[in-house]
Amino acid sequence: xxxxxxxxxxxxxxxxxxxxxxxxxxxxxxxxxxxxxxxxxxxxxxxxxxxxxxxxxxxxxxxxxxxxxxxxxxxxxxxxxxxxxxxxxxxxxxxxxxxxxxxxxxxxxxxxxxxxxxxxxxxxxxxxxxxxxxxxxxxxxxxxxxxxxxxxxxxxxxxxxxxxxxxxxxxxxxxxxxxxxxxxxxxxxxxxxxxxxxxxxxxxxxxxxxxxxxxxxxxxxxxxxxxxxxxxxxxxxxxxxxxxxxxxxxxxxxxxxxxxxxxxxxxxxxxxxxxxxxxxxxxxxxxxxxxxxxxxxxxxxxxxxxxxxxxxxxxxxxxxxxxxxxxxxxxxxxxxxxxxxxxxxxxxxxxxxxxxxxxxxxxxxxxxxxxxxxxxxxxxxxxxxxxxxxxxxxxxxxxxxxxxxxxxxxxxxxxxxxxxxxxxxxxxxxxxxxxxxxxxxxxxxxxxxxxxxxxxxxxxxxxxxxxxxxxxxxxxxxxxxxxxxxxxxxxxxxxxxxxxxxxxxxxxxxxxxxxxxxxxxxxxxxxxxxxxxxxxxxxxxxxxxxxxxxxxxxxxxxxxxxxxxxxxxxxxxxxxxxxxxxxxxxx
Numbered sequence: 021x022x023x024x025x026x027x028x029x030x031x032x033x034x035x036x037x038x039x040x041x042x043x044x045x046x047x048x049x050x051x052x053x054x055x056x057x058x059x060x061x062x063x064x065x066x067x068x069x070x071x072x073x074x075x076x077x078x079x080x081x082x083x084x085x086x087x088x089x090x091x092x093x094x095x096x097x098x099x100x101x102x103x104x105x106x107x108x109x110x111x112x113x114x115x116x117x118x119x120x121x122x123x124x125x126x127x128x129x130x131x132x133x134x135x136x137x138x139x140x141x142x143x144x145x146x147x148x149x150x151x152x153x154x155x156x157x158x159x160x161x162x163x164x165x166x167x168x169x170x171x172x173x174x175x176x177x178x179x180x181x182x183x184x185x186x187x188x189x190x191x192x193x194x195x196x197x198x199x200x201x202x203x204x205x206x207x208x209x210x211x212x213x214x215x216x217x218x219x220x221x222x223x224x225x226x227x228x229x230x231x232x233x234x235x236x237x238x239x240x241x242x243x244x245x246x247x248x249x250x251x252x253x254x255x256x257x258x259x260x261x262x263x264x265x266x267x268x269x270x271x272x273x274x275x276x277x278x279x280x281x282x283x284x285x286x287x288x289x290x291x292x293x294x295x296x297x298x299x300x301x302x303x304x305x306x307x308x309x310x311x312x313x314x315x316x317x318x319x320x321x322x323x324x325x326x327x328x329x330x331x332x333x334x335x336x337x338x339x340x341x342x343x344x345x346x347x348x349x350x351x352x353x354x355x356x357x358x359x360x361x362x363x364x365x366x367x368x369x370x371x372x373x374x375x376x377x378x379x380x381x382x383x384x385x386x387x388x389x390x391x392x393x394x395x396x397x398x399x400x401x402x403x404x405x406x407x408x409x410x411x412x413x414x415x416x417x418x419x420x421x422x423x424x425x426x427x428x429x430x431x432x433x434x435x436x437x438x439x440x441x442x443x444x445x446x447x448x449x450x451x452x453x454x455x456x457x458x459x460x461x462x463x464x465x466x467x468x469x470x471x472x473x474x475x476x477x478x479x480x481x482x483x484x485x486x487x488x489x490x491x492x493x494x495x496x497x498x499x500x501x502x503x504x505x506x507x508x509x510x511x512x513x514x515x516x517x518x519x520x521x522x523x524x525x526x527x528x529x530x531x532x533x534x535x536x537x538x539x540x541x542x543x544x545x546x547x548x549x550x551x552x553x554x555x556x557x558x559x560x561x562x563x564x565x566x567x568x569x570x571x572x573x574x575x576x577x578x579x580x581x582x583x584x585x586x587x588x589x590x591x592x593x594x595x596x597x598x599x600x601x602x603x604x605x606x607x
Contacts, residue, residue: 071148072097078155135159158583191581209235247301255307272336296358305334312355325354372418387415410436492518526580
């Protein structure tokens with residue numbers, strides 16, 4: 021909040037009288053125009069002094085222990101005063117830093133214990149004051165390069181997990197993580213949605229219950245998505261049952277507390293919530309959820325399915341959902357596959373989904389996207405490829421940068437063209453100008469799909485995808501520059517292995533990109549590679565390896581915290597048809 025005060029200046033009557041006499045002697049003020057009256061004695065006029073404005077916010081800093089860190093701010097205005105503050109509890113409370121009263125905050129010989137602290141600065145003058153955004157201090161241990169730790173079960177002793185919904189994981193700026201999964205009682209068929217939290221220095225905590233169902237009222241599908249704010253508040257959306265229908269619910273949990281009673285997010289009693297949904301949380305603790313809602317029974321679902329969105333405030337209260345889909349008269353509607361969401365620190369959200377034209381000559385599936393901004397709310401959705409029959413496209417991932425620009429990856433399939441194969445495309449969004457035409461990034465005639473994208477704040481988009489080969493599906497990557505130049509594809513996986521469970525990637529604020537995928541080389545493995553901010557790919561690292569008769573039961577999920585630490589979660593088939601949730605940390 022910016023507060024404004026007024027400065028006053030007194031004009032004395034004598035000056036006004038003398039000025040009037042001088043003008044009269046020079047012939048000024050003559051004619052029919054009335055003379056300007058002089059200020060009366062003791063009358064004052066006010067001249068406002070502009071409050072300061074921050075033009076460059078402090079940036080996150082990552083250092084090695086016992087080295088120095090510097091945070092800087094640039095502000096406009098006159099007579100500026102600075103007071104830096106720090107927080108050791110993820111921004112819940114703040115204290116002034118003694119002596120830190122300039123535009124820069126210099127920290128010397130920073131110990132490892134200060135990892136995760138936040139700083140901000142208050143800039144003031146006689147016209148008011150303004151607070152900067154928060155910046156994160158990340159401190160890495162000296163001589164200890166990050167690596168994947170020992171994988172472990174999330175739930176080992178009291179029930180096996182339902183493999184129909186893979187575990188979900190999210191992280192925050194403090195290096196904390198939260199994982200969610202569904203457990204099933206193998207005797208009764210009853211199920212429960214559960215979570216566990218990881219805190220740096222404390223490890224994994226106890227299991228918390230979000231919701232449970234008996235075998236009789238179990239949802240048809242167990243879909244869910246989770247997020248974790250810097251404050252420690254978590255949000256989750258999931259499929260439950262209402263009026264004998266699969267319905268979408270939302271809940272939240274403050275750090276150290278229990279999950280709140282779920283809130284029903286949709287109100288349709290005829291159709292059902294589509295089993296796929298997505299949720300993201302911004303640094304202010306605001307969550308955004310997007311899902312597909314059927315407003316009719318089968319087989320009319322494809323004509324009545326709509327893309328909906330709801331937002332959760334930091335206090336855990338959910339808004340009424342809004343329809344973000346195409347106008348009904350357009351003949352385009354619905355979420356036919358899992359929607360994708362991305363959020364930046366400012367709270368701007370990019371949403372992508374695969375829409376449907378149910379009938380007619382242009383009938384088919386088409387990649388679609390919409391953007392939410394703090395200033396304007398949800399914008400109108402657009403198709404990322406022309407809605408022309410015979411050229412289906414599928415939205416596969418979406419990413420957003422700090423300035424609100426976005427990138428979406430998709431695959432295009434001209435199925436009416438003989439011998440045609442799927443190709444991977446990238447579409448870009450620029451604030452103020454919207455979505456540009458998609459460009460091809462795979463640069464090959466081989467079948468390419470299942471793409472993922474990470475957009476850097478410098479405008480560079482990193483794309484990965486599966487590409488068919490004689491030895492099996494291989495993992496490739498390419499970059500597209502801010503100016504639209506497409507690079508040369510690079511194979512990330514070993515050419516002896518076949519990808520078996522998809523892939524994912526995430527970027528940290530420093531520009532490092534982590535890729536996670538499953539492979540068979542010759543036993544089942546979960547592996548990763550990291551691309552640094554300079555564009556260099558590191559060696560392949562092992563996340564998990566087990567005997568060849570044990571495999572993945574769901575795609576692995578990846579969360580990367582702003583400090584560069586990461587968590588991977590996945591299901592493992594135990595060899596008897598059951599699946600168990602596993603977790604590993606990169607730190």
